[in-house]
Amino acid sequence: MHPYVQALHDALQPYSNPDEAEPMMRYMRHQFPFLGIKTPARKLLLQTFVARHGLPPLADLATILHDLWALPEREYQYSALTLLDKLGKQLPAEFITVLEALIVSKSWWDTVDSLAGHSVAVHFRRFSAVRDATIAAWRVSDNFWLRRTTLLFQLSYKANTNADLLFSLIKENLGSDEFFIQKAIGWALREYSKTDAEAVVAFITTTPLAPLSTREGLKWLKNQGRL
Numbered sequence: 107m108h109p110y111v112q113a114l115h116d117a118l119q120p121y122s123n124p125d126e127a128e129p130m131m132r133y134m135r136h137q138f139p140f141l142g143i144k145t146p147a148r149k150l151l152l153q154t155f156v157a158r159h160g161l162p163p164l165a166d167l168a169t170i171l172h173d174l175w176a177l178p179e180r181e182y183q184y185s186a187l188t189l190l191d192k193l194g195k196q197l198p199a200e201f202i203t204v205l206e207a208l209i210v211s212k213s214w215w216d217t218v219d220s221l222a223g224h225s226v227a228v229h230f231r232r233f234s235a236v237r238d239a240t241i242a243a244w245r246v247s248d249n250f251w252l253r254r255t256t257l258l259f260q261l262s263y264k265a266n267t268n269a270d271l272l273f274s275l276i277k278e279n280l281g282s283d284e285f286f287i288q289k290a291i292g293w294a295l296r297e298y299s300k301t302d303a304e305a306v307v308a309f310i311t312t313t314p315l316a317p318l319s320t321r322e323g324l325k326w327l328k329n330q331g332r333l
Contacts, residue, residue, distance in 0.1 A: 107173050108166060110170050111170055111173040111177075113155075113159060114159075114182075115177065117151060118141060118182070119141070121147065122143065122179075123141070124142055126142035126143070126144060127142030130142060130180075134216065137214050138180040138183075138212065139179050141179045141180075141181045148181055148184065148185070149188070152188055152189075161192055162189060162193070164197075167193060167204075171186050171189070171204060171208065172207070175208060180216075184216075187220045187221070187225075190224075191224050191225065194224065194225050194229070195228060195232070197225075199232075199233045202233075202240055206244075209221055209226075209249075210252065218251045218255060219254075219258060222255040222261075223258060223261050227261070227262060230259055241256050251286075254287060254290045256275050257279070257290040257294050258290055260272060260298075261293070262297075267298055272298065273313075276313070277313065283316075291315065291316070292315075292319040292322020292325075295309070295323030295324075296323050296325055296326045297326075300326060306327075307327070
């Protein structure tokens with residue numbers, strides 16, 4: 107274990123709380139064990155830790171992330187994501203291989219959506235060639251978490267959203283009965299409807315989406331009284 111990870115492990119472990127861990131595990135359908143440290147406390151502990159130890163050296167970041175991912179309790183993966191976000195604008199282009207490894211390991215919506223909406227989103231903005239090559243591979247992957255990431259990485263792009271790409275990716279996933287794909291389609295459309303409602307409504311009305319995707323895609327517009 108990298109010394110930085112050992113130090114972070116030792117900083118969080120004393121604050122484990124089995125009484126809190128059980129409902130946290132239940133919320134995540136018992137996919138992972140938890141220390142039982144609630145988000146506000148975990149963020150404060152990590153902030154204190156970084157103030158004392160600094161951010162990880164960029165050269166060691168991949169090793170540190172993998173080591174944190176290997177620890178059983180989910181709070182260590184959340185800490186890895188926070189560290190990654192703080193260094194996201196410094197990552198080299200080839201770091202996409204590390205991001206992919208994190209997406210497909212211990213995959214669940216909590217880590218995948220954070221990676222898609224933050225680290226991958228930033229990385230694809232910085233490196234268009236990496237974006238194009240990676241999406242070409244991920245969009246046809248058997249791993250639906252990678253396909254979910256292609257659907258979600260533009261969530262915060264707003265007017266910079268490549269709508270043609272988004273709509274194309276959605277169409278490629280129309281046959282999927284996977285809940286997390288149908289939900290991602292609706293979420294992506296809902297967010298983009300805040301930027302171009304007309305385009306989203308036109309797409310939804312002419313595309314045979316799953317009911318879940320349609321419902322989620324139109325939710326914001328309906329709540330705004332625009333439908």
